[in-house]
Amino acid sequence: MPLVKNGRITTDLFVHVADGAELPGDGAxxxxxxxxxxxxxxxxxxxxxTGVIWPNNRAVDxxxxxxxxxxxxxxxxxxxxxxxxxxxxxxxRERHGYDGELRxxxxxxxxxxxxxxxxxxxxxxxxxxxxxxxxxxxxxxxSVFYQPTGDGRVTALNRRMQLRHSESAGQ
Amino acid sequence: MYAYDELDRTLINxxxxxxxDQVKRRLSGELTEDEFKILRLQNGVYLQLHAYMFRVxxxxxxxxxxxxxxxxxxxxxxxxxxxxxxxRQNIQFNWIKLAELPDALAELAEVGIHAxxxxxxxxxxxxxxxxxxxxxxxxxDPRIWSEILRQHTTLHPEFSFLPRKFKIxxxxxEHDRAAIKIHDIGLRLHKNADGxxxxxxxxxxxxGRTPFIAKTIKPFVHGRDILSYVEAILRVYNQYGRRDxxxxxxxxILVHELGIEKFAREVDEEWRQMGHSALTLDHSAIEEVRxxxxxxxYEKLPHMPDELKEAAHDPLFERWRKNSVAPHKVxxxxxxxxxxxxxxxxxxxxxxxxxxxxxxxxDRYSFGEIRVGHEQNLALPHVAKRDLxxxxxxxxxxxxxTPNVNLVTDIIACPGLDYCSLANARSIPIAQELxxxxxxxxxxxxxxxxxxxxxxxxxACGHHHVGHIGILxxxxxxxxxxxxxxxxxxxxxxxxxxxxxxxxxxAEVADVIEDIVEAYLALRDRPEELFVDxxxxxxxxxxxxxxxxxx
Amino acid sequence: xxxxxxxxxxxxxxxxxVTANRTWDGVVVYRTAQQGWxxxxxxxxxxxTSDDARALLAESxxxxxxxxxxxxxxxxxxGGVIKPGNLREHIRSxxxxxxxLPA
Numbered sequence: 001m002p003l004v005k006n007g008r009i010t011t012d013l014f015v016h017v018a019d020g021a022e023l024p025g026d027g028a029x030x031x032x033x034x035x036x037x038x039x040x041x042x043x044x045x046x047x048x049x050t051g052v053i054w055p056n057n058r059a060v061d062x063x064x065x066x067x068x069x070x071x072x073x074x075x076x077x078x079x080x081x082x083x084x085x086x087x088x089x090x091x092x093r094e095r096h097g098y099d100g101e102l103r104x105x106x107x108x109x110x111x112x113x114x115x116x117x118x119x120x121x122x123x124x125x126x127x128x129x130x131x132x133x134x135x136x137x138x139x140x141x142x143s144v145f146y147q148p149t150g151d152g153r154v155t156a157l158n159r160r161m162q163l164r165h166s167e168s169a170g171q
Numbered sequence: 172m173y174a175y176d177e178l179d180r181t182l183i184n185x186x187x188x189x190x191x192d193q194v195k196r197r198l199s200g201e202l203t204e205d206e207f208k209i210l211r212l213q214n215g216v217y218l219q220l221h222a223y224m225f226r227v228x229x230x231x232x233x234x235x236x237x238x239x240x241x242x243x244x245x246x247x248x249x250x251x252x253x254x255x256x257x258x259r260q261n262i263q264f265n266w267i268k269l270a271e272l273p274d275a276l277a278e279l280a281e282v283g284i285h286a287x288x289x290x291x292x293x294x295x296x297x298x299x300x301x302x303x304x305x306x307x308x309x310x311x312d313p314r315i316w317s318e319i320l321r322q323h324t325t326l327h328p329e330f331s332f333l334p335r336k337f338k339i340x341x342x343x344x345e346h347d348r349a350a351i352k353i354h355d356i357g358l359r360l361h362k363n364a365d366g367x368x369x370x371x372x373x374x375x376x377x378x379g380r381t382p383f384i385a386k387t388i389k390p391f392v393h394g395r396d397i398l399s400y401v402e403a404i405l406r407v408y409n410q411y412g413r414r415d416x417x418x419x420x421x422x423x424i425l426v427h428e429l430g431i432e433k434f435a436r437e438v439d440e441e442w443r444q445m446g447h448s449a450l451t452l453d454h455s456a457i458e459e460v461r462x463x464x465x466x467x468x469y470e471k472l473p474h475m476p477d478e479l480k481e482a483a484h485d486p487l488f489e490r491w492r493k494n495s496v497a498p499h500k501v502x503x504x505x506x507x508x509x510x511x512x513x514x515x516x517x518x519x520x521x522x523x524x525x526x527x528x529x530x531x532x533x534d535r536y537s538f539g540e541i542r543v544g545h546e547q548n549l550a551l552p553h554v555a556k557r558d559l560x561x562x563x564x565x566x567x568x569x570x571x572x573t574p575n576v577n578l579v580t581d582i583i584a585c586p587g588l589d590y591c592s593l594a595n596a597r598s599i600p601i602a603q604e605l606x607x608x609x610x611x612x613x614x615x616x617x618x619x620x621x622x623x624x625x626x627x628x629x630x631a632c633g634h635h636h637v638g639h640i641g642i643l644x645x646x647x648x649x650x651x652x653x654x655x656x657x658x659x660x661x662x663x664x665x666x667x668x669x670x671x672x673x674x675x676x677x678a679e680v681a682d683v684i685e686d687i688v689e690a691y692l693a694l695r696d697r698p699e700e701l702f703v704d705x706x707x708x709x710x711x712x713x714x715x716x717x718x719x720x721x722x
Numbered sequence: 723x724x725x726x727x728x729x730x731x732x733x734x735x736x737x738x739x740v741t742a743n744r745t746w747d748g749v750v751v752y753r754t755a756q757q758g759w760x761x762x763x764x765x766x767x768x769x770x771t772s773d774d775a776r777a778l779l780a781e782s783x784x785x786x787x788x789x790x791x792x793x794x795x796x797x798x799x800x801g802g803v804i805k806p807g808n809l810r811e812h813i814r815s816x817x818x819x820x821x822x823l824p825a
Binding site (some may be wrong): 049059081082083084086088090095109111112114115116118130142143146147148152156157159164 | 176178180181182185188189193199206209210292322323325326327328329330331332333406408409414444445448450455456459460
């Protein structure tokens with residue numbers, strides 16, 4: 001499954017550590033939320049980077065105390081029709097100021113890339129190779145956005161008001 | 172009218188090209204139906220019994236003549252020459268080909284029409300009063316706010332995959348013509364003690380298998396805060412709405428299961444945490460949207476022009492005027508409702524030729540503007556009273572002057588088993604038979620205001636729960652049967668109708684409705700007592716007795 | 723519409739066909755014995771056992787590009803003539819039962 005990060009297909013440096021599996025001594029790891037919360041300190045004090053896989057039916061509040069020490073958070077789309085992780089992503093980015101890697105996992109498909117990116121995801125475990133190849137092109141599909149989110153894109157309303165301002169300033 | 176600017180146009184064109192690519196990938200097999208289904212639904216494309224059905228949004232029910240002509244063109248070029256206006260200010264085409272849909276969407280985009288989010292588990296078309304901006308006594312034009320909400324909820328990155336569909340309706344009049352109490356969110360525009368504009372926010376209304384009247388979650392939310400408050404509701408719903416059972420996924424179930432107080436606390440807590448955000452609308456932002464609504468250059472006209480006095484001698488004209496013409500906020504003008512319920516016709520259907528001719532009439536008599544109401548009728552919102560006689564003649568020739576607005580033959584009906592893959596029973600032929608039974612306009616006038624609503628299945632697209640008389644199609648051993656409810660209403664006093672007894676077979680429905688109407692005529696205490704008020708006064712029993720005594 | 727998944731356990735009570743809508747234009751089609759689709763009901767492959775019905779359905783569902791929403795539908799056989807087995811299928815086969823707009 002290709003990983004798209006910063007707009008490009010890249011090698012995934014993180015190892016997914018399953019619940020019962022032994023924790024590697026170093027290297028970047030993704031840990032399931034329950035295992036992480038059970039005893040976070042030893043995990044965070046390891047040599048490698050720590051990522052947490054957070055389920056979409058648990059409030060992100062429980063993760064907030066650790067955000068500053070995490071290199072990555074993976075949110076889950078069990079199917080692309082289940083949109084809970086969009087809210088979690090926006091809360092992590094916009095309310096809790098998380099600025100590490102925010103990875104979309106699960107059924108991650110081309111037609112949701114723009115939504116995910118706007119909600120704050122910057123890394124994507126893409127289900128299909130063809131979709132990963134089409135990432136850059138797909139992200140160019142839209143140039144107009146109606147909602148203000150934390151992604152910094154200027155909304156249509158703001159562009160209109162800027163335009164109006166510059167028109168009236170020019171008169 | 173709201174005028175699209177370059178940004179709105181760019182967005183819908185980008186949407187069309189995205190969908191063109193998605194259709195191409197579907198037809199090549201790159202996308203499975205399972206993956207494609209949601210994408211097509213989000214562009215208003217259903218798969219029905221005979222073909223794909225294409226639902227096009229008419230935001231807050233406002234259309235220009237140019238847009239109506241384009242809808243006529245779509246009906247002719249891509250479909251079978253007609254369209255069906257729905258209970259949520261949309262129009263549906265029944266025979267569209269998937270391979271041609273991107274072209275149809277591109278042609279619609281040229282005139283600022285789209286089909287975004289007319290289906291799917293996202294925010295649907297934001298609806299409003301079809302008399303918005305012209306009704307006397309309105310707080311202000313609710314379409315400004317409808318448009319603000321429409322933009323905000325279009326391709327929303329957080330709320331495009333909600334547990335279930337989500338519908339908002341807005342009214343700014345005392346008399347609710349937008350049925351806000353049966354919506355996921357209902358917004359009633361009003362002013363607070365300081366004269367500031369804001370909204371009473373209602374939540375959790377809806378029909379279907381588990382009907383609920385919406386409850387007030389906040390009596391006043393300031394206009395500047397409406398986006399953040401709606402966003403707080405949606406965020407709570409997106410996270411906690413049920414996703415395990417499609418029948419329990421609407422927000423009404425969450426509100427019901429938590430209780431309105433607890434739900435309100437969740438929303439308030441979320442709203443508090445959002446604080447003052449980019450969603451807060453400052454005055455200039457609201458004015459920016461308001462400035463792009465244009466209003467006609469009304470003339471100063473007499474209240475009672477000579478043309479109208481003269482035409483009053485024609486009893487047919489007078490009957491139509493009394494039935495279909497309503498007061499306008501500007502002196503000398505009227506709002507004219509056009510019945511899409513001709514005797515024997517399918518409720519809400521209009522032919523391409525009718526749409527074209529009506530667009531011409533709108534240009535001549537209504538500043539090029541047409542409205543669509545949830546009762547599946549159309550309206551011309553700015554007709555000079557002096558033009559009413561001429562307009563009436565023209566409408567009559569088009570079959571658009573049936574004087575039955577709000578009467579027993581002004582029936583709301585879903586497409587039913589004739590078109591719909593969800594239906595258990597037919598709706599349209601029941602409506603057609605009823606319009607024939609009550610075809611005599613004198614009789615219908617004498618009966619007075621009476622809303623019959625028909626749904627072909629429990630999903631309730633025909634709003635049967637809130638019909639004064641509701642008819643719900645069910646299937647029993649492969650046969651069509653119909654449950655009858657009475658006493659429902661969809662206005663500011665909205666309530667659900669009460670079942671009168673066992674379901675009756677297809678062939679008996681019209682007889683039963685006639686019995687109910689006859690019982691009402693015998694029971695009402697004066698001619699002005701409406702059917703629904705008689706039911707309220709006497710309850711279901713006398714009607715039940717009348718219907719089942721001989722069956 | 724009854725999804726194929728829900729029909730897994732369904733046993734047929736009489737002669738049946740598999741029907742769906744053609745992907746590119748949505749037209750009603752029936753699965754033929756030659757593993758294709760036809761718009762004509764009399765071309766349909768008729769099955770009369772539940773095992774055959776499930777097999778025909780499985781094969782039909784596999785053709786996701788050709789047609790959408792395949793399911794088993796009852797038919798009536800009268801002296802070699804196939805007719806739709808219920809009102810819904812009658813409407814799909816013959817069209818709407820109503821008068822359209824009055825002229």
